[in-house]
Amino acid sequence: MKFPNLFKPIRIKNTIINNRIIATPAGPYNDKAIGGAGVIVTGSVNASRKRASYSKPDDPYIFDKYEREGTKERVVIAQQAGAKASLEIIHAGQYARVDDYAIGPVGFTRKDGTEVRAMDEAMMEEVTSDWAETAKKAKEMGFDMVMLHFAHGWLPAQFLSPLFNNRTDEYGGSFENRAKFPKMIVDKVREAVGPDFVIDMRISASECVEGSIEFKDVLRFLKLIEDKIDMVNISAGLDINHEGNVHMAPTIFKEHMPNVDWAAEVKRHVDIVVSVVGAIMSPEEAESIIAQDKADFIALGRPLIADPFWPQKAKEGRDDDIVPCLRCQYCYHISTERKNVGCSVNPRYTRPHLVPLELSLAKKQKRVVIIGGGPGGMKAALVAAERGHEVILLEKEGELGGALRYSAYEALKVDLYNYMKYLINQINKSAIIVRTNIEATPEYVKRLAPDALIIAIGAKPFTPPIKGVDKSHVFQALDVYDKLDALTNDVVIIGGGSTGCELGVELARKEKKVTILEGNDKLATNGNHLYRVALRQTMVKEPTLDWKLNSFCKEVKNDGVVYLENGKEKFIPASTVIISAGMRANKSLLESFYGIVPDTFVVGDANQPRNVLDATREAYFVARNL
Template identity: 35%
Template sequence: MSDFKYPHLFEPIKLAGTLFRNRLFASPTGYQDIKGDGVLTEGAAAYYERKAMGGVASVAICEGIVDGELGRGGDYHICLDNPLALHSLARVAHAIRRHGAVASQELQHAGMYANRSLSFLGAAAKGVAYGPVECELDGRTILPMTEEIIERTINKFADAAAFAKQCGFGMVTIHAGHGWLLHQFLSPELNRRTDKWGGGAVENRARLAVAVCNAIRKRVGPGFPIEIRISGSECYAGGYDIDEGVAFAKMLDGHVDLIHVSAGSHEVEEVFAVTHPSMFLPDGCNVPFAAEIKKHVETPVATVGALGDAELMEEIVASGQADVVEMARALIADPDLPLKIRTGRTGEIRKCMRCLACFSSELSNGQDYCAINPEAGRDLELKYDIPEAAVSKKVLVAGGGIAGMQAALTLRERGHEVILCEKSGRLGGALRCEERVPFKKKLDDYLNSQADAVARAGVDLRLGTEVTPEYAESVGADVIISALGARPVKPNIPGIGGKTVLSAEETYINPEKAGASVAILGGGLVGIELGIYLAMLGRKVTIIEMLDHISDGGNFLHVLGLKAELRRYNIDLQLSTRATEITDIGVHCESGGAGKFFFADTVVYAVGQRPLQEEASALRFCAPEFYQIGDCVTPANIMNATGTAFTIARDIGRF
């Protein structure tokens, strides 16, 4: 195939004598569902195995803490000095390996951030933590690492690498970025030691990381790949920049087999959305750090961050900006991404929206549930799933939004006859109003992709068709799924009917209707994102929210990216503030018992959605089986809509 479209992405690479089948690696992602004895559940093996099935060359698994006593960063971290972890880790490594991918274990030590919330360890959790120097953190005194503790730590990393190799992993990934211990020693802001492990010179601050690499190499031997993840730049005032990132990489050159270049620090709020790129940043936003470091080292370099576009990733490798492209959330959204690229099916890829629903869900629920991939987080149950229903049925799906499209697709996969009716002339539902928003391009791509998949799937699609009870009866379906969605709530505030008042939906569709200054009622995700969009268009924006915080809808990590954009565009966020009256020139409000007035040419309401429950329920007895899904039950989010639609559609036809 001389016309193969992405030859550089699928060129093998050898690291320490190990052959990796292509240049696409799955970077480490967490897995919070562990047993009480600190070992991974069977679900972890299925989760990481699913990525290997999709065609990546390597799959790195969750953080393995090298020192369970002094290095554990959270309740749900596995410890590589716990011998009971052997069997569960071996199961994960085998699951990855048998699909032709190299399994990698991440090695981590939390340093000064260790032992902050080890709730289930009881008396063993003394809150003791060591860092480069003595300091105060979260009301605790962090102790400086002595020579003995440093030596212990180096040995712990080496022991952990050897344990990972024993478990069947074919590589280790040392985490020396994002604010963890090795990064703390490298940071000029945190490491103010005056001995050989600190001081002003980068050589001293990097000494611990280099010593760790050398100790690991001695333990695992020359034929075992060692990857190290670093922050090429800390990306905040007071932190080091790319010049020191290059100097650090040069010190690592020859001591490892792959230098994996990320950015930022998890402990600095303003750069969280750089370390984990938000939807507001461009694709490949952190690639320049890797590209600059690659100019100065002989060791192969990997890049990571907001990657998943085939054309961009091919260009990165082809142009020599990096040797390896690593992805995290892109492979949660679509673990088959590598195979789809290789086989020319890029139009079928579920493109990660970078909404951080997966990360928030992992920390809250222990599973990486994805907004647009309903299979994510359900890997174990689907591994043993029967692909077709026992009984094929005729199913009418009313509503072609997020939930309706997913239900129709899953039903067809399971062999049912599906009729999908949409009242408007287009699939996609209410979220189509955001298609002009630059940072929502991935959402629009998803809606288009789902609509295309419906067209390919053999669904009987009937656009411009309202499903009334009479119409539903005439279809003669065995099953009806009602996915009619919701409509914006119009708050009962004096002046809400004024000529200067718009709904959020109308404003998204026609932003030119908004004046030079805009007051948005509602500080949930809809109102905040709309405010950012209008500010990007040059409007002066004030957001008024009754609560004392941004209402995150369960996606609390996305809020960190929103806050960065609020600062960027100087948007005025008024919390604990209630609108009492709207006039032609602004909004009267009450806050803390005092009155306030905010001048505005336009007032926009974004205070929630009213579920179309009665309209949906009107179809309840028009077929033997009936299901009500998505926002017409309770308005929530994309993840809820896809997950419920997928699961209920799989339930149909069991008998």
């Protein structure tokens, strides 16, 4: 077996788990339940009926009479392929959605005007009883274990962390005092479920914001309760606090496996099973964690949204068939303010009613010609081929990848690069006819006699009408990736979108002095909310990187750039100027391919500049419906 440690069974009390992979509550669990994980966390349950939900005030309690059948369905679904069913128990505390008031360690008024009342001992007794009763009901319903959510700034963490808890009584101040109420919860849960039922816990090793709990206190708490729990899942960050959120679900600006060292330190100090979550992207990474005894389990969230069958493919040694997660954050409602939640690489996520697990063969096989070998064109080709069509993919460059090819030059884009490699590998395994170095023309396409034509020609970089932009030291962003080390040390980037900002970070890390000019009042307006938070956190750490908002380049001179900042003319010395002003669809080229065949479709940037999420979705549906 290629990953023997990852698929080694483990016994926890009377429960035998057949591998070391835990599917976190992120996203729907139906597909994950048959995808091969050893434990399926089937979403959350509010610990209390009132004032516990982070979703809505009238969130139903899943163990009440008319909710029980649906709750039992969670168990049945999770266990159908041999996995163990877990249930996360959560209490939002001061962040709860309420009609009246919320509760937490201290009293205050939230920004939304909601009153938060400091919990007294009667409230604490009531809430600990709720946790215990909920865990007991989970056991009675047939769940194999529960996971107590003590991470990410929810109620137990609000008491543990000095970021939230500044009480002056016996439940605040010292570590011993801050730990009292969380320990009460654990003690009461264990008493309710008995000695043999498995209790897991998720906790943040670091909340990753100033003034929060220190890791040494997290470790002290775990040692305090290790006789009452069986497993601990080491996470990081906060949820509602977005400065910490980008460390809870790490973005492209954070390294892979950021929580592993914390997990290893926990494992050295406690005698319970340790799991770790956070940007564990590949089976190789997961195997190394287990093999090096840094954790006993790895927990996967977004990687199983991208590909719910990640575990099964790893077990079969087909890891090159795993669809890589991009860590783009679009699967997270906070990022998009619920406007465009989806997975950039898995169109079935959020749309299972439209995207089946397996595609059926088309009733009539067609010859499908696809122009453009970028992410949209490759995805369309793969879907069309899966439906049994004859597919001819035309690419003007010498290799596939489109704009994804530039991801090879930036460390920040390693996940995007891995996705490009995945697509190309799947193309190579398929019956798709690939013709590279082909500049498609209407005449060439006509000679191929297609039944359907999909145009995925991408877009071209936009050059703004700036005086001096034709000088020899001015480059388009896409033209500098293969010469980043050779660029001069003083660089001005015109355009602070995501491409310009990421390029600025990469050049600053190569010790170049970089200034970004952006006409808007914020950077990366094309990125989602959490991306922008993490981008800012990253950029401020680079001492040679500067940016100027509401600033427009007026002229490029031989020795620098003249620009207007809030209407005032200024000058920056620069010997390299990079244009990163976005992309524009090539409408004239696009229109030239119309009229060849009635079934003509456009996907991705060829229509208008898109991200991978939109290009993938468009490509999937166009090809599926041929």
